[in-house]
Amino acid sequence: MLMISAVAMAEPDSQQVGPYTVSFDLDSDYQIQIAEPMESDVGTVYSIALFED
Numbered sequence: 001m002l003m004i005s006a007v008a009m010a011e012p013d014s015q016q017v018g019p020y021t022v023s024f025d026l027d028s029d030y031q032i033q034i035a036e037p038m039e040s041d042v043g044t045v046y047s048i049a050l051f052e053d
Contacts, residue, residue, distance in 0.1 A: 018046035029053040
C-alpha cells in the first residue's frame with residue numbers, strides 16, 4: 001500500500017537572503033518579500049516574509 005501525504009507533495013523552495021540561504025517546504029500558494037538589509041554599528045538584519053494567499 002502506497003500512502004502519500006499532502007505535506008510530502010509540497011515542493012521545496014529556497015531564497016538567498018544576504019549571505020544566508022533560507023529553505024522552506026510549504027504546500028500552499030505564497031509570495032516572498034525580501035526587504036533591504038538594515039545596517040547598524042551592532043550588525044546587519046536581513047528580513048524575509050512569506051505571505052500565504
